[in-house]
Amino acid sequence: METRKPHAVLLASPGLGHLIPIIELGKRLVTHHGFIVTVFVVTVDTCARTQLLMKSSNSAGLLSIFHIPSVHISTLLPTTSDIVTKIKVMMQESLPYLRSAISEMKTAPAILVVDLFGTKAFLIAEEFNMLKYVFDTSTAWFLAVTTYAPALDSKAFDEHVNEEKPMSIPGCRPLPFKDTFEIFFNRSTPEYEQFMAMAAEITTADGILVNTWEDLESTTLKALRDKKLLRPFVRAPVYPIGPVARSVRFPATGDLVSDWLDRQPNKSVIYVSFGSGGTLPCKQMTELAWGLELSHQRFLWVVRPPMENDPSGCFFTNFNDNEGGHYLHLDFLPVGFLTRTKGRGLVVPLWTSQPEILGHPSVGGFLSHCGWNSSLESLVNGVPMIAWPLFAEQKMNAAMLTELGVAVRSKELAASGVASREEIGTMVRELMEENEGETMRKRVEKLKRSAEEAVREGGSSYNTLSQLTAEWEKKVFGTLNHLTIVPLLENWINHTF
Ligand code: UDP
Numbered sequence: 001m002e003t004r005k006p007h008a009v010l011l012a013s014p015g016l017g018h019l020i021p022i023i024e025l026g027k028r029l030v031t032h033h034g035f036i037v038t039v040f041v042v043t044v045d046t047c048a049r050t051q052l053l054m055k056s057s058n059s060a061g062l063l064s065i066f067h068i069p070s071v072h073i074s075t076l077l078p079t080t081s082d083i084v085t086k087i088k089v090m091m092q093e094s095l096p097y098l099r100s101a102i103s104e105m106k107t108a109p110a111i112l113v114v115d116l117f118g119t120k121a122f123l124i125a126e127e128f129n130m131l132k133y134v135f136d137t138s139t140a141w142f143l144a145v146t147t148y149a150p151a152l153d154s155k156a157f158d159e160h161v162n163e164e165k166p167m168s169i170p171g172c173r174p175l176p177f178k179d180t181f182e183i184f185f186n187r188s189t190p191e192y193e194q195f196m197a198m199a200a201e202i203t204t205a206d207g208i209l210v211n212t213w214e215d216l217e218s219t220t221l222k223a224l225r226d227k228k229l230l231r232p233f234v235r236a237p238v239y240p241i242g243p244v245a246r247s248v249r250f251p252a253t254g255d256l257v258s259d260w261l262d263r264q265p266n267k268s269v270i271y272v273s274f275g276s277g278g279t280l281p282c283k284q285m286t287e288l289a290w291g292l293e294l295s296h297q298r299f300l301w302v303v304r305p306p307m308e309n310d311p312s313g314c315f316f317t318n319f320n321d322n323e324g325g326h327y328l329h330l331d332f333l334p335v336g337f338l339t340r341t342k343g344r345g346l347v348v349p350l351w352t353s354q355p356e357i358l359g360h361p362s363v364g365g366f367l368s369h370c371g372w373n374s375s376l377e378s379l380v381n382g383v384p385m386i387a388w389p390l391f392a393e394q395k396m397n398a399a400m401l402t403e404l405g406v407a408v409r410s411k412e413l414a415a416s417g418v419a420s421r422e423e424i425g426t427m428v429r430e431l432m433e434e435n436e437g438e439t440m441r442k443r444v445e446k447l448k449r450s451a452e453e454a455v456r457e458g459g460s461s462y463n464t465l466s467q468l469t470a471e472w473e474k475k476v477f478g479t480l481n482h483l484t485i486v487p488l489l490e491n492w493i494n495h496t497f
Contacts, residue, residue, distance in 0.1 A: 005062075006469075006476045007036040007109040009102060009130070013117035014042050014087050015315060016276040017371050021137040021211055022115060023065070024244045030062040032462075033469040036107060039065045042094045066101065068094045082191050083312050083391070084183070087117045088198075099124045110476040113209070116146075119201035131475060134202050135209045138372045140220040140240065141400060142393045143210055144169050146199045147234040149184070161185055170230055171223025173403075178414055179395035203235040207468065211242035211372060213454035213461045216404075216447070241465045243451045245376040246355045257300070258356065260346050264298055267364030267441075270428055271357050271383075272301040274369040277315030278390045282306040282332065284418055289337050291424025292345060297432045299345045300363070302352050306332050311390035358383055364441070365431040370397040370407075379406070382448040384440035386427050388413065406444040408436070 008029060012022035019041055029035040071093040073086050081089075098121060102109060112125040113133045125132040136143045148169050152160075160167045161184050166174035183195050202208065214221060217240070223229040224238045261269065272292070274280070280288065285306045292299045305328065307313035328349040330338065338347065354374065357363055358381040366378045367386040375397050378385050385407040387398035401407035408427050410419040431437040454461040 004477060005034050005036050006111060006472055007038070007105070007107045008111040008113060008472075009109040010037060010039045010135075011098065011112065011114040011118040011121055012039060012041045013091055013115050017373050018115045018117070018137060019043070020246060020373055021244050022113075022135065024246060025113070025135060025209070025241075026063050026065075028241075028244065028465065029469065033466070035062065035469065037063045038105070038109065039063070040068055040094075040098055040101065041065060042068045042090055043070060068097050083315055084191050084194055088194050091117050092120055095121060095124065099127070102128055111472055116198060116202065119198060119205070122201065122204060131206050131472065132204075133207050133209060134205045134236075135211070136202075137211050137244075138393055139397065139400060140210050140212045140217040140224060140238070141172060142372075142396055143202075143208065143234065143238070144172050144220055144224060144230055145175055145181075145396070146195075147203055148230060150196050150199050151233055157184070157187065169223075171226060172220040172230070175396065176399065179399045181393065182391075203233070205236045207237045207239055208234065209239045209241050209465075209468070211244050211376065212240045213242050213451065213459075214240055215450040215454060215460070216242075239464050239468050241461045241468075243376040243380055243455065243461075245373065245380050247359065247377075247380055257346065257348060257352055258360070261300070261357070261360045261362045264362040266361050268432070269298040269300055269360075269362045270295075270365040270367055270386075270432055271354075271363050272299055272367040273352070273354065273374070274302075274304070274388070274390060275371040275374055277312050278369040278371075279304050279307040279311060279313035281308045281418075285332060286334055287419060287421045288424060289334050290421035291419070291428065293337060293341055294421055294425035295428035295432070296344075297428050298362075299341075299428075300348065300352075300357065301345065302348050302350065303328075303330065303333070304350055312392075355381075365428070365437070367428070370394040370401065372397055375401060376451075379444060379447050380451050382441070382445045384431060384437060384444045386410070386431055388419075404443065404447070406440050406447060408440070 010022050010026050012019040023039060026037040026039050029037050071090045073090055076089055076093070077086060102124060108128070109130060111131045111133065112121060113135050114121050115135050115137055119134065122132045145167070149167075152167070156167070159165045160175075160177060160180065164177040166176045167180065168174050181195075183189075183191050186192060212221070221238065221240055224234050225231055272288070292301065304314050330347065330349070333347070355377055358366065358377050363381075363383060365386065366374075366383045367388055368374045368378060369390045370385075370387050371394060375385070385401060387401050387407040387409040389395040389398040398407065398409055402409045408430060410423055410427065412423050413419040431440070453459045456462060
């Protein structure tokens with residue numbers, strides 16, 4: 001008997017940190033649940049890595065990916081606008097295209113899933129009678145803070161941002177001042193308004209999917225479901241379906257990076273990277289280079305040109321991996337650094353394929369900006385971290401990872417904004433060769449197993465997504481259509497870029 005399949009539209013906002021989990025969710029809906037999925041991608045550019053990701057994921061019959069024509073924000077906003085405003089404006093400008101595409105689809109879509117920046121598209125979902133869901137590609141704790149913050153009165157806000165008191169969140173860990181969002185500091189800015197509007201829109205969803213799992217954030221998830229705690233603020237049911245992360249089952253061979261890694265001893269290399277757009281100021285780059293050198297450990301470092309006062313400086317940069325890498329001059333690194341660390345360290349310009357690196361047996365540590373995708377990729381590969389948060393909710397992620405005992409964190413960075421070479425060297429050694437590192441490695445191995453359990457058939461996240469897709473089918477077709485698990489399409493689930 002043939003079963004009908006619901007058609008879901010997924011909308012990804014600019015930034016690979018948003019696009020990657022949306023595409024991975026799309027793959028899961030197709031491979032595990034037999035859905036038809038169309039992903040719409042709002043990008044800032046047409047750089048090679050975005051194109052490659054879209055092309056490689058497009059190859060399965062039930063998953064299609066479309067690029068919404070680029071919005072040129074430079075004509076709409078001052079270049080000095082903050083990242084949140086830029087993303088929100090791009091999403092707003094993309095809505096007419098999305099509306100027209102949905103209206104022309106042969107198989108009318110019944111479900112719309114957007115990431116946190118896509119909630120304005122709910123108007124389109126309502127117009128076409130679609131169910132509307134948010135995919136929070138970060139943590140449950142982030143969701144708790146985001147949906148609870150609008151309920152705080154002025155006094156509580158002042159105590160948090162002026163008197164530096166932790167923000168209490170019913171039923172879950174408070175938000176320490178040092179890890180809070182910068183957006184909270186000035187409540188008269190457009191960014192603050194944008195954030196609060198987004199928080200309110202999230203709560204109008206039919207449900208919220210979160211890239212976490214029961215075991216990892218049980219207390220917070222419980223609070224989000226509890227009518228006496230956070231449920232009145234989040235309003236919608238919460239579905240922890242993570243980790244939704246790219247993984248590599250067959251590490252690539254034959255390129256410079258994997259060949260170099262193949263020659264290094266087991267778990268001996270620290271991988272250093274600040275996500276898809278993170279940058280450091282010049283002084284910090286110098287200290288990091290010296291810190292890596294003084295640690296005497298092996299390292300693999302993805303470098304970008306330094307930028308002052310803009311930690312997300314490359315987020316909107318249109319650098320093309322292949323071309324950019326060749327033309328990048330590394331003269332911002334300390335004189336003689338490359339020669340002195342030759343053999344022990346490898347410097348890769350701009351970009352590398354991160355899941356392959358984190359999955360390589362030679363990699364034993366990750367100095368990371370703690371973007372949630374990077375954090376999950378580290379956890380699912382059992383790699384302990386040095387937490388080096390830069391922007392957005394990364395300080396919260398760093399706090400959580402440190403509390404879980406799988407990351408160390410610089411004290412100097414939080415205190416003065418710059419981590420010294422001595423502190424960096426000490427942290428790297430601690431992670432790579434001392435008892436503390438070994439203890440963290442054991443803890444992260446446990447989390448790796450817990451993550452595997454969650455997404456395996458019968459695991460908590462697998463069951464949650466199965467339950468949600470069954471609910472969708474029921475709502476769309478009126479009765480429970482089928483609970484058949486479509487066999488994994490092995491040939492493309494492992495696509496990476
Ligand atoms: N990434 C990568 N190669 C790089 C840098 C980043 O493949 O050189 C990927 C990384 O694997 C992750 C994503 O880009 O999936 C970055 O997302 P994250 O949430 O960690 O940070 P963001 O880029 O949003 O700050």
